[in-house]
Amino acid sequence: MSDLIRRCVAPLSVAGTLFALSHANASDTIGAAEREDVPADKLYDRKNQKTPTPGRNFESGDVENLTVKGHGFNTMHQNLGLSRMPQDVLHTAQTIDVVPQELMRQQNVKSLDEALRNVPGVTSSIGEGAGGMNGDQFLIRGFQAQNDIYEDGLRDFGVYSRDSFNLETVSVIKGPSSEVFGNGTTGGAINMITKSPTLANRYAAEFSGGSGSYYRGTLDVNQKINDSTAFQLSGMGDEHNVVGRDYIYSHRWGVAPSIAFGLGKRATLVLQYMHQSENSIPDFGVPVVTKPGAAYGQPITAYGIRRTNFYGTSNDQNATNDNMETARFTYKLNDHITFYDDLRGGQYYRTFAASKATCDTTCVDNYFDGNAASALVARSGPNGAGNGAGAGTYMAPLPYQQQSWSVQNVASMVANFRTGFLKHQLVAGFDLERVSDRREQSTYLKAKPYASLVNPNPYVGNLDLVSGDSNPGGLVNLGGIGAKANSNGYGFDTGLFLFDQIWFTDWLSLKGGFRWDRWQTTYNVTGGDVSKYPDKHFHDVSGVFNPNVSLIATPDSHQTYYFTWASSTTPMGMYVTNGSVPIRPGTNSFASPEKAQLYEVGAKYSLFHDRMGFTASLFRLDKGNALNADPVTGQIESSSDRQRNQGLELSAGGVILPGWNVTATYALYDSDTTSSATAANRGKNVQYVPHNQATFWTAYNAFSNKPYNFMVGGGVTWRQHVWLNAANTVRAPANLDFSAVISHRFNEHWKISMNGYNLANHLNYQSLFSNRVTPSAGRMFLGELSMVY
Template identity: 25%
Template sequence: MSNKSKSFLALSCVGFIASAPVAVAAPAGGADAPEADGDAVRHSDVVVTGERERRDANPKFIAPPVDTPRSIVVLPAETIEQTGSATLADALRTVPGITFGAAEGGNPIGDRPFIRGFDSQGSTYVDGVRDFASQSREVFAVDSIQIIRGSDTTLGGRGNAGGTINIISKTPQKESFARATASYGTADYKRFTADVNQRVSDMIAVRVEGMFHDQDVAGRDAIWQRRWGVAPSITIGVDSPTRLTIGYYHMHSNELPDSGIPYLYTIGNVPRTGYVLSEPAIGHVTTANGQSGYVDRSTFYGLKDRDFRDTDIDQATIRAEHDFGGITLRNTSRFTHNWQAYIFLLPDDSQGNVYNTGQVWRRANTRYGYADSIVNQTDLFGKFDTGAIKHSFAIGAELAWEKARRGAFVTRGFVNSSGSELLSTGGTISPRCNPTTVSRYYCTSIFNPNPNDPWVNYASDTSTTPAPISRTQPIAETQNDANTIGIYGFDSITLAEPLILNLGLRYDRFHSRVRPGQPLTATQAIQFERTDELFNWQAGLVFKPTHNTSLYASYATAATPPNSLLGEGSEGNALPTTTAAASVLDALKPEKTKSYEVGAKADLLGGRLSLSAAAFQTDTDNARVTGDDNTVQFIGKRRIRGVELSVNGTILPGWTIFGGYTHLDPKIVDGGFSSLSVAANGPAKATTVLVPSVNNGKQAPQTAKDSVSLWTNVTLFSRLQIGGGVFYFSRVFGGYADNRSASQDTSGNITVKPATTVLARSVPGYTRFDARLGYDITERVNLSVNVQNLTDKTYFSQAYASHYATIAPGRSAFATLSVRY
């Protein structure tokens, strides 16, 4: 059966349930359940407080947001829907202060959000349980998204330096309802979703969500995306003290992945001195050899005959809970299996091909692998009093087993000098782009690439014998395993009517092991492992001038142990992968982070409008860098300072708003040292010399200093809705380089020549506008039109450290018909 047939079959099952008799009654609760009044369903005022949001989302949230001494943003379902977001990345781009990193440095393709300047790829949770594997997440089964900013190991466990993302799933509700949407638009955009909740008895409720999505990418040649998913769940014991919820989530996707546009310069061919910005080579470009031309935003350097990405996500959850009066005991068990395989283009400029010759090397990044996890989490939470002092508490324990295994796609039988298998893309040829490699389509023109080029995989870069593409041998695959034991506790203590003390403690024992892939000539596998014990805490004091306002100050810590991401992200502190590097194993240290924050919050208009402001500083120590003796040392430091303003809720009946402003001062305080090669000179042998890193004092990569996000929606004349958004991000840097060099005389006296050029790879800032128009055809039928990137702005959404930047889609429009019962 084809994948498309399977997807339509999944939606047919949802449609069958939807066609069953459904009681048109107003649900008693649930932020994602429709109400009896159709207008209220589609344009309900956003209530920003509430017990359900806190307890169902994450039992560790022991107080309402206004009483919590840290910055928390809740992205509601209404905003996700109104903005036309289909993926987690789409949704998070409506939140100021979040930028996205590219797949680089061994980092696989997947969601890679940066919060407050820190990579939070490994800090994503589903209903309060860690979801560690690299993946591109959908929103069809998402109720809302919580973004908790600041050092957060106490709340979630290892590695939360800048903040965490908690995805809240749609679960069975008390009342029956059904909803379906169908969207069609430019770039052959097609999307269908269904959400059916059925109360089948006094004790049982069932809910099923389904999705099919198929589109090209606006403004980009050749790129397409296709996926389908289904998420059934059942709750036994609805409205009773004892409840059991069983849920399953599956999503399958296929796509032609897009990496973007290469940077124009490398440090070796910059045509001028001083501080130089190397931006993507787009628009009018003139190369060093005199070629001139225009690189359009649609230009795609990949190959249809080679590039692909396939993924599968399967997740099964069992949650049992029982209420003991004001205290609840909950146990959650989850099994997750994530699989992905891809070959995607990385338009490489490492040898200066783009500016020197007007050629782009079609380097192939390849990967296949899976990530499995079994997590059991027990939480006891509720309220009690000790005399006049009130407590809202949560205590719990987490047991987790995680495994990730990966390999690469290769030409079976071709082994290079190091004993490794390769894919034939010209990687062994120098110079990389010459008439031979161009004739094999390993390189292409920066101005006129053809994604339909008939690329052929040969037995080697110089062979004329075609060869199949296959997976590496098992001995060449890398496997990571980890076990976690975590114990935590939180207490929100009302000392007196205006004062609340918020405390949290967590202990983790994290044991990980890596079995690195070995050359085919190896006779046995090797492995390295270590255990880290992490103790983190948070403390905050809240002063409440009124019941709905608060002032607070807080302190929190975080720790990122070695091998924290298990190869499913960019590891700043990975375990060694060779016996030669094994000496560093015992010297490894967890990266430590401290956050200081002060702020103010207010819930206005009866809790329907939330305002907040925060100022903070986050300091990271123990970052792994090269020391002045050319050894690994843990002296790296980073400092992020900033302010955040947020607004969320209803200004007037029918007028909602979501957004804010973030200003960051992200600085690399100490990036360690860099090694310069020193050539031999007579009796003086070749050597190296260490110089301070070019990164010292620079703006932290992947982080915008200023960002603004504002989305608003207004209902006019009861049936007409007008919405729109503005999103601004300032310049983002990918990485830095300079042209310092070193030489020596015959006596071995070394001279370091200062840099005349500092190259900063970056993407310029941008402002994007979106718009929406909706109309209620009947109380239960709505037709809306979304226009994204209204002005067709050319901008870049991700900045790679050295090779390329990801270009964002052009203007697109799609209409959506929504039906509710």
């Protein structure tokens, strides 16, 4: 860590110098009334500006409001949308990356995955095994976050690809945050703020079309009903192929109505519903192979195989139907105390079938020996034998049907008060959640045939899909559990949290607190050949305690400095909906939970009349008893490994000159496995963690008041190569993506634009796994016509 600090002192010093110069310049250009600084605690304890309501939209003159100066690309004053984190980004003692609405509009972002490409340290991963994970599966700072996706502060348990049609902003709260979110959040948490009714009427529609037979339409209506009631409706239809990938397509639609009562009143109730359906082909990518004599393995596409090759079959499918109903209630008791209660139910349905391509030693030798015609890829079990022969020795993805439901209620109180000369902001509450999952495995009576490595053909005919109970010989052995046709389970969490921020002076405060959770989980496997593999039932109960503490200095309302120590816990059984075997017997059953600790120092600035925001942070993240994905089965398993990721993160965003906005981020990571029972893994980089990563985007509006106005912008995202396994013997090459936009407004209502993506047509890799990667889309262009009234 000392070496890292020495390497990072210079950037932090530059940031400090930049603040000093810019603060002086700002003071020279503003009037005396504007120059008066407001202590940080006064942002939340003053009579004329009340405590902001997280995640709620209010109009000017409402009882609860927060006036923010600045520009949309300066996210320092961004509300996080969680009652448990009531302060803005500037005054929260943790690294937080926000993807603002204006950035998503300029980039024509269409999914959560696309939005998160603006955040360093976030990568996509895919899973497999009998459960076949897919959908949004993210890693934050190299650590699993598939169970750490939130919408308006409530957990989204579904396994699906989230569209952006109903999103206002996306935030990534980095580092362990179990005291706020509960179990999980080793690398951090992703929180989406959805569109919510306001008292301003708005009618908008957009239509996009372009490369890859891309067709997309969205609708956004906000209607004021009376002085305190409003209705909002978002809708989406999307149909597209993937440029640079054969046979891959996605058809989806969604609708999200909501109504708000009591806007501007003491009591506010927002009712929301979201439905999204998708029918698509899952893309398990291309194999990663090691060329004879090479020091490390790479994707087969690095050796001349076309990026377009799809090794799945015509039997593959991913059909999802997802529903969420949410009620968010706020009651302002007085100027000092506000109560919140957020309730959500979710129902998720999925039919899934995918093919895993494996290029074994014979396949590799044939290809590199010049006998490409004999290089054959197994799309299933050993020797291409499907799910019959060799079952139980090689985990091929089995088709399955999944039904899940969840309910969560978070009640909290935010209180601002004094004890003598000390000022407090107290947050306390409870969190109850239950998630249940049921899966029915299917099998094929016919084996999947080989695929040509060079020219694969997905049309393999009818493979005779049947239920697992009618073909127990085709089920795979889940290792210690047996070959079972059906599984079901649930997780139930009871959480209590309490933390208090105490101001000793106007500029110095200490924040500390804890969360206690009781996690109860059950997993049952039934069916199949019960004479050979009896039904099994597993149950576990664990209690965890996660404290945190932060020392915060806010010399004025433009700057914050902090030191934070935080912890998180991830017990076995957390992956109820997105892991096929949440509890395993033997060495992995009821194992000690994964523990993580964060040490972070940072600085945040909002300068030039809040036109620009800057952040800098140094962190160390230690993880013990790491949960890893088995390289063959894809199952999440506990281990005795200890891993560390430490580094520097920088960001800047805002408006440089009128009409010219910019956002930029950079991350330097130094990761390694500090201890492991596997000698070959010790001292190696943590898989999926790049050493360097950066993003940049800028756009300029020219002649904004003229008929010949236009906006032009562009940017780049770059990620250094990443290792795909713990032993660092296979890796994915660096990603480099150039994008651009140009647009023209006909008047205040109509606009036309054109976006270009991956303009260099670079071979990038989006989803990563230890033995395969998925190529990203190639060069594509997307035109859009939009209307706003």
